Amino acid sequence: MQIYNIKLKNNIILGSSKYPSPNIFLKCVKNIKTEMITVALRKIGDKPEKFYKTLAKTNCKILPNTAGCFNVKEAVNTALMCRDIFETDFIKLEVIENEKNLAPSVKGTIKASETLIKLGFKVLPYATDDLKFAKRLVEVGCKVVMPWGSPIGTGQGLVNIKKLKLIRKSLPDTTLIIDAGIGRVSHACQVIELGYDGILLNSAVALSKNPPKFAESIYNGVNSTIESIKAGPISVSKKAIASTSSKGIPFRK
Amino acid sequence: MKIILNGKSKKVNSNQKVIDLIGLLKIDSKFIAVAVNGEFVSKKNYSKIFLNDGDVVEVVSPHPGG
Numbered sequence: 001m002q003i004y005n006i007k008l009k010n011n012i013i014l015g016s017s018k019y020p021s022p023n024i025f026l027k028c029v030k031n032i033k034t035e036m037i038t039v040a041l042r043k044i045g046d047k048p049e050k051f052y053k054t055l056a057k058t059n060c061k062i063l064p065n066t067a068g069c070f071n072v073k074e075a076v077n078t079a080l081m082c083r084d085i086f087e088t089d090f091i092k093l094e095v096i097e098n099e100k101n102l103a104p105s106v107k108g109t110i111k112a113s114e115t116l117i118k119l120g121f122k123v124l125p126y127a128t129d130d131l132k133f134a135k136r137l138v139e140v141g142c143k144v145v146m147p148w149g150s151p152i153g154t155g156q157g158l159v160n161i162k163k164l165k166l167i168r169k170s171l172p173d174t175t176l177i178i179d180a181g182i183g184r185v186s187h188a189c190q191v192i193e194l195g196y197d198g199i200l201l202n203s204a205v206a207l208s209k210n211p212p213k214f215a216e217s218i219y220n221g222v223n224s225t226i227e228s229i230k231a232g233p234i235s236v237s238k239k240a241i242a243s244t245s246s247k248g249i250p251f252r253k
Numbered sequence: 254m255k256i257i258l259n260g261k262s263k264k265v266n267s268n269q270k271v272i273d274l275i276g277l278l279k280i281d282s283k284f285i286a287v288a289v290n291g292e293f294v295s296k297k298n299y300s301k302i303f304l305n306d307g308d309v310v311e312v313v314s315p316h317p318g319g
């Protein structure tokens with residue numbers, strides 16, 4: 001999928017949080033074959049270099065986030081701090097409005113996107129499934145938009161398929177990634193079937209009972225879906241159409 | 254003078270720059286980023302920016318995130 005000036009072979013971006021151990025995280029990265037990993041910034045602990053070194057072992061591109069920011073100023077300054085450490089212009093922009101369902105702030109996300117793009121960032125904004133919101137993000141210069149499937153960490157999957165379809169149809173040239181809400185392999189497959197470019201997930205893998213196995217399953221599911229689309233699935237019909245020939249049915253004239 | 258470092262009060266000598274604080278914390282600046290009073294301070298400015306009494310300083314590093 002196209003992320004601004006780079007093309008990723010894999011359609012999956014993986015979060016780096018909540019894994020049972022750094023080794024299990026690294027196994028998941030390998031099994032899901034991701035090329036891009038999301039990370040955060042937090043106040044320094046005892047060994048600030050420790051996680052940095054784990055990240056280096058992945059050989060993946062880093063997508064820092066602004067998780068936990070509730071206004072434009074916090075988000076912009078966090079993005080600047082991310083760029084200072086990771087030396088990347090990519091930023092996963094989160095400006096949260098509602099602490100309960102972690103819904104993004106429409107105004108805040110648009111304003112912060114606009115500001116960051118002017119500062120040379122390549123912004124990947126976390127959005128809802130609202131078309132107007134997504135369109136405004138594109139208007140201010142976002143080449144990638146990341147609507148939620150459902151609220152972060154819920155694993156509910158894609159709760160509003162009609163709205164997500166409408167965004168895809170209305171923004172054919174924008175890279176669309178479903179960020180948040182993925183819980184099962186089938187959800188990830190659905191994202192691809194809707195014509196979305198990719199998936200960003202974390203909790204679904206990290207909190208599963210066997211994260212490396214789940215990561216592998218997500219990769220296999222997504223790639224089977226891509227291959228099946230290439231193979232050309234049948235059109236949907238409102239009417240039932242018998243598979244077996246109606247000629248020569250026994251006991252009929 | 255006193256600054257607030259990552260939410261906790263910390264005594265530092267006066268006329269300290271950001272770079273002096275980083276030295277005091279014994280951390281490699283490669284792995285961190287800094288904001289003073291909510292405003293980002295780039296690595297190249299660590300030796301230019303003086304800290305003042307009451308400054309709120311955030312020193313952050315990479316952390317797992319989704």
